[in-house]
Amino acid sequence: MLQVVQDVRSGHTGVREIPDPVAAPGQVVVAAAASLVSAGTERYVVELARKSLVGKARERPDHVRRVIQKVQQEGLLFTAQQVMAKLDEPMPLGYSSAGVVLACGRGVQEYKPGDRVATTGPHAGIVSVSRMGCARVPDNVTFEQAAYTSVAAIGLEGVRLAKVTLGERVLVIGLGLIGQMVVAMLKASGARVFGTDIDPAKLELAKAFGADAVGVGSPRDAIKNFAGPQGVDAVVITASTKDNGPIEFAADVVRTRGRIVLVGVTGLNVPRPPFFMKEIEFTVSSSTGPGRLDPQYDEKGVDYPFGHVRWTAQRNMEAVLDMISAGRLPVEKLTSHRFPIERAGEAYDLITTGAPVLGAIIEYPEAPAKPKRRIDLKSSKRASSGDLGVSLVGAGNYARVVMLPALAKVGANVSWRGLCTARGMNAEHSARKMNFAFATTEASELWRDPDTKAVFIATRHDLHAELVVEALRAGKHVFVEKPLCISTAELTRIAAVVEELGDRCPILMVGLNRRFAPATKTVREFFSGVAPMTVGYRFASGYLPANLWHQDEEVGGGRIVGEGVHAIDTCVALVGSPPVRVYAESVGASRSLETTDDQVFITLRHENGSLSNISYQAGGDRASPVERFEVYGGGRTAHVDEFDTVSMWRSEKLKSAKFDRDRGHANGFKAFLDGCRTGTWPIPWKEVYGTMWAALMAMRSLREGVPVDLDATEE
Numbered sequence: 001m002l003q004v005v006q007d008v009r010s011g012h013t014g015v016r017e018i019p020d021p022v023a024a025p026g027q028v029v030v031a032a033a034a035s036l037v038s039a040g041t042e043r044y045v046v047e048l049a050r051k052s053l054v055g056k057a058r059e060r061p062d063h064v065r066r067v068i069q070k071v072q073q074e075g076l077l078f079t080a081q082q083v084m085a086k087l088d089e090p091m092p093l094g095y096s097s098a099g100v101v102l103a104c105g106r107g108v109q110e111y112k113p114g115d116r117v118a119t120t121g122p123h124a125g126i127v128s129v130s131r132m133g134c135a136r137v138p139d140n141v142t143f144e145q146a147a148y149t150s151v152a153a154i155g156l157e158g159v160r161l162a163k164v165t166l167g168e169r170v171l172v173i174g175l176g177l178i179g180q181m182v183v184a185m186l187k188a189s190g191a192r193v194f195g196t197d198i199d200p201a202k203l204e205l206a207k208a209f210g211a212d213a214v215g216v217g218s219p220r221d222a223i224k225n226f227a228g229p230q231g232v233d234a235v236v237i238t239a240s241t242k243d244n245g246p247i248e249f250a251a252d253v254v255r256t257r258g259r260i261v262l263v264g265v266t267g268l269n270v271p272r273p274p275f276f277m278k279e280i281e282f283t284v285s286s287s288t289g290p291g292r293l294d295p296q297y298d299e300k301g302v303d304y305p306f307g308h309v310r311w312t313a314q315r316n317m318e319a320v321l322d323m324i325s326a327g328r329l330p331v332e333k334l335t336s337h338r339f340p341i342e343r344a345g346e347a348y349d350l351i352t353t354g355a356p357v358l359g360a361i362i363e364y365p366e367a368p369a370k371p372k373r374r375i376d377l378k379s380s381k382r383a384s385s386g387d388l389g390v391s392l393v394g395a396g397n398y399a400r401v402v403m404l405p406a407l408a409k410v411g412a413n414v415s416w417r418g419l420c421t422a423r424g425m426n427a428e429h430s431a432r433k434m435n436f437a438f439a440t441t442e443a444s445e446l447w448r449d450p451d452t453k454a455v456f457i458a459t460r461h462d463l464h465a466e467l468v469v470e471a472l473r474a475g476k477h478v479f480v481e482k483p484l485c486i487s488t489a490e491l492t493r494i495a496a497v498v499e500e501l502g503d504r505c506p507i508l509m510v511g512l513n514r515r516f517a518p519a520t521k522t523v524r525e526f527f528s529g530v531a532p533m534t535v536g537y538r539f540a541s542g543y544l545p546a547n548l549w550h551q552d553e554e555v556g557g558g559r560i561v562g563e564g565v566h567a568i569d570t571c572v573a574l575v576g577s578p579p580v581r582v583y584a585e586s587v588g589a590s591r592s593l594e595t596t597d598d599q600v601f602i603t604l605r606h607e608n609g610s611l612s613n614i615s616y617q618a619g620g621d622r623a624s625p626v627e628r629f630e631v632y633g634g635g636r637t638a639h640v641d642e643f644d645t646v647s648m649w650r651s652e653k654l655k656s657a658k659f660d661r662d663r664g665h666a667n668g669f670k671a672f673l674d675g676c677r678t679g680t681w682p683i684p685w686k687e688v689y690g691t692m693w694a695a696l697m698a699m700r701s702l703r704e705g706v707p708v709d710l711d712a713t714e715e
Contacts, residue, residue, distance in 0.1 A: 001125035001372070003425060004344045004362070006046060006091040013046055013093070013348040015341060017426040019441040020371040021128035023105040026301040027620060028030055028117070028134050031367035031509035033143035035097035035123045038151050039177055040240045040264065042093055043351045089400065089427045093348075094123035094362075096150035098143045100626060101134075102126065102367065107301065111136075113497030118149035118317060120288070125364050126371070128423055131301045132291060135317035138325040143360055145324050148181070148331040152324075153316040154286035155182040155238065156619060158263035160501040161283045162592040166190035171253060172211075173246045174264055175202040177358050182207040182236050188328045194226045197239075200317040201356065208333060218249045225496035231255035238264045247271070252275040254280055261285055264287055289313035295547055305661075333360035374418075377432055387415035388676055389451040390478075392436075393443055393467055394458035395419060395426035402665055403458055404434055410670040417452045443467060452505075454676045457481060461562055462555045465490035469497050472506055477676045479669070481511040483565050484692045486557030486608070491692055498685060509672045509682050512691065513567050515573035516664030516671060516682075519643045522657055523631055524574060525639055526648050532609035533575045533633035537567045539614065542622040553699075558600040560584075561695045564616045567627075568698075569691040571604060571612035574631055578690025579612075582696040583603035583707035589617075602698045666673065 005016050022524035023029045042593040072410035074715065101115040108131045110118065116137040121127030137146045155178040166168055168191050172182050174198035186193045187210035195206040195214045203214040216224045223232065235250040237260065244267030251274040259281045262268075291297030303613060304312050337360040339347050347360045390411070392399065407414070417438070419431035425440045431439035434518045435646070438445070446452050447470060454477035457467050465485040471478045485491050498505050514520055527533060541563060550556040550563070572578055586600040587593070603613060610633075629636045637649040643664075646657040671682035697708040 001367075001424075002341045002364075003124035004093045004341070005123065005429075006093050008089065008091055010114075010349075011046075013345050014025075014429060015344055016425075017375060018124075019373045019375050019430040019439055020126045021423045022373065022441050023108075024128065024422055025106040026108060026131055026299075027105040027110055027128045028111050028118060028119075028131055029100055029103045029105075029126060030098040030099045030119050030121060030134070031095075031126050031669060032097045032103050032121065033098075033121075034147040034364065035094050035121075035362045036129070036147040036151055037094065037123075037351065037357075037362065038096060039348050039357055039360065041095075041298070041352045042270065042348070044265070045091070045093065045242070046348050046352055046453060090425055092122040092124070092425060095120050096147060097121045097123070097127060098137060098146035098149065098661075099127075099364070100367075101369070102610075103113045103560075104131075105288055107131075108680075110508060116143070116146070118321060120150045122361050123341070125341060126367060130298055132297055132303065132312075132314050138321060141321060141325050142332075144335065145331050146245045146321065146332070148359070149179060149317050149320050149359060150288060150329065152181045152320040152329065153313065153624060154267065154285070155263060156185055156320055157287070157289045157311075157313075158182060158236050158238070158261045158285040159185045160289075161179075161285050162236055162259050162261045162315075163187050164191045165235055167192070168233040168333050169194070171196065171223060171227075171232045171250070172206075173197075173235060173237045173250060175199070175206045175214075176238065176240070177334060178263060178290060179238035180358070181329060181331065182238055183211050185323070185328050185341045186210075186236070188323060191228075192679040194223055194232065199356075203350060205333070209330070212332060220244070220253060223253050227253075227255075229368055231258060233512040234259040234261070235490075236486040237266060238261045240265045241267075243267055247256065249276060251280060252260050254278070254612070257281070258282070279352060284366070287313065289316040295549065295552075299549075307527065331359070335361055337361070338363055341548050373424075373429060375431075376438045376444050377436060387413050388673060389415045389417045389419040389449070389453045390452075390456065391416075391446040391449065391675075392450040392456045392458065392612065393420045393446065395421045395430040395578060396458065396460075399456075399458040400430060403456065403481070403669070404430065405571040406455075406669050408434070408664045410666050411673065415451065417449055420446055443470065444502070444622050447471065447476065453475060454673070460555060461486050461557050465494060466506065468494055472497050472501065472508065475506060477506040477672075479509045479511065479672045482563075483557055483561050483695065484510045484688065486553070486561055488693075488696050489547075493697065507672070507679070507681050508685070508688065509668075509675065510569075510688055510692070511668065512569035512683065513664040514570040514643070514665035517643045518574060518659045518662050518664070519640045519646050519657070520570060520664065522646050523638045523640060524576075525649070526650075526655075527574070527631060527633060530634035530636065531575070531577070532606070532611070533614040533631060534572045534610065535574050535613065535629060535631050537571055537614045537629040539564060539616045540600070540624060540626050541616065541618050542620075542626075543618050544598070551595055551598075557614045558699060559618065560600065560602070560616060560698050564600075564614065565604070565695040567614045567616065567629075568602070568604065568612075569687075570629065570695050571614065572687050572691050572694075573608070573628075575606050575608065575610035575612065576688050577606040577608035577610055578711040579604040579694040580607050580690075581707055582694050582697040582701055584701040585705075586702055595634050597699070599700070600702065602694075604694055 041082040051163045098118045117134045120133035122127045195211040256278045263285045296302045416436040419436045421427040427439040457480040584602045600613040648655045
């Protein structure tokens with residue numbers, strides 16, 4: 001399929017061929033017939049991408065602050081690599097389309113193949129969206145009309161927040177695409193509407209959408225004649241400007257205790273005197289309605305109870321379609337341009353040059369009968385007979401920023417085969433950049449590829465176990481980014497497959513890179529032959545909001561399973577023995593804490609009698625050092641700070657070593673590739689299992705308040 005893509009680094013807006021998406025659980029795959037370019041929002045994105053690096057920094061000072069913080073934590077070189085990788089990431093454009101359902105993922109019952117729907121999908125021939133991002137299109141509404149739905153829902157949410165009642169006078173500032181639709185919605189609500197814009201050409205169109213009166217710029221006298229000396233009851237601002245003028249003007253003409261809703265983008269230097277004297281209510285509208293920015297709603301498809309949240313984002317979309325069907329929202333009057341998907345770049349050239357564009361529709365050909373989920377690419381590197389065929393599942397931040405650059409350095413005699421992601425855009429981009437042979441959205445393409453001997457898995461955590469099992473059964477060596485899995489049931493299933501395959505089992509390695517760090521290796525050699533030992537590991541990770549997927553036990557496994565497992569495995573590697581007992585305690589709950597699972601102490605008893613204590617703390621300052629561990633035993637002591645500085649004492653003599661914050665990524669990847677060739681497991685299965693078991697049992701111990709023994713979980 002074809003998709004409109006914005007290149008953030010170069011600023012180029014173009015169309016690429018990418019693999020068709022699959023129907024993931026809770027998702028609906030739709031063949032687009034038409035999509036709408038949101039001239040305001042998308043123009044901002046494109047113009048920002050076309051700015052210089054300095055211009056981008058000036059536009060987003062919040063990102064600059066985050067970069068400076070990362071430099072302090074992780075060093076200049078690694079931060080620069082992350083920034084460049086982020087700039088290199090392609091960005092999809094668009095969020096308002098309509099088409100026909102092709103397939104539904106597990107758990108989707110309200111839609112069937114063949115249904116006509118409006119979606120929040122991007123500009124692409126085939127889109128995959130959450131079931132909450134769809135709304136059924138009435139029979140008398142065309143696809144072109146339905147393509148306006150998501151953009152119109154943004155305006156409708158602004159109207160709802162304005163709390164307009166029958167007969168009230170309302171001012172709409174800005175008569176662009178959303179502003180015109182807001183006029184029609186307000187009229188449908190029984191309001192009298194005055195519309196203003198700096199472009200006189202838009203005033204007549206506003207009358208066609210029902211405006212009772214219009215004016216250019218800031219016509220105070222005309223508004224006074226329209227609403228009376230008391231002022232308008234409400235103002236909806238749909239203008240897009242950096243200027244503070246619209247808010248000041250709105251505050252001047254609204255009545256005492258009136259309402260102002262900002263739907264567009266303006267300066268936000270709210271003048272205190274009029275807001276204080278009039279007790280004006282000011283609201284910034286957020287997207288299409290409640291749920292739109294909530295992962296539970298957007299990603300998991302958990303709807304809000306109808307009786308408690310009457311108008312969600314999806315229900316706003318349905319209301320828009322009802323208005324279009326009834327003829328009360330004549331969006332067809334807004335269409336000023338039409339472009340086939342192949343020429344979509346011309347639409348963005350128009351809107352960024354200031355051409356008079358309201359509704360620019362992108363049109364799509366009929367979807368082919370058979371989905372195309374694999375795109376073959378021309379690789380600049382030919383595979384030789386001695387090369388190891390390697391494929392990759394997942395092309396998120398970790399894969400692009402850490403994994404692929406490190407593999408490029410250590411991947412001698414590697415033939416890059418297939419790169420798979422769920423929606424295809426990152427697969428196509430990263431596959432082309434890294435000279436992969438093909439890009440795909442279906443993992444089974446990798447299992448069927450006879451030249452793929454090893455697979456790297458870097459997806460979200462809840463997908464790891466299933467992919468590991470499939471890859472092992474297909475005879476592929478597997479490197480899976482931590483964690484191996486997120487539940488005891490998944491761990492048991494993987495262990496059963498490893499046992500079933502026995503000597504035929506391909507190599508399975510987890511991305512527990514700290515054990516391969518030069519600092520860890522130095523300390524292990526220093527304590528060679530010593531047992532038992534004691535280890536203290538402090539992992540002071542930064543704060544993460546409770547609503548991020550990393551904190552979700554069903555998706556990320558929680559932070560102990562998803563990240564704290566690094567510290568557990570390093571302790572296992574240092575003492576050379578898997579854990580057999582786990583006890584964990586977290587801080588007490590308080591109103592100021594969103595979660596307590598990421599402020600814990602974990603104690604491990606190892607098989608050889610060693611003892612480890614892990615302090616995983618997310619409650620500190622992000623600028624502080626993150627990782628430190630201390631090791632004691634056999635008359636020896638070692639301290640490691642940030643995998644940078646190693647201090648070792650023996651016989652009252654100090655020996656030091658310095659490293660460049662090398663956390664072992666490249667060494668771990670090399671160990672896996674070497675193991676694929678020699679048949680040697682880089683991490684013994686007993687230690688892989690023990691580390692994952694300990695992380696999962698730490699969570700169980702937190703819940704039950706008691707230590708957990710290995711024997712107790714194997715019964």
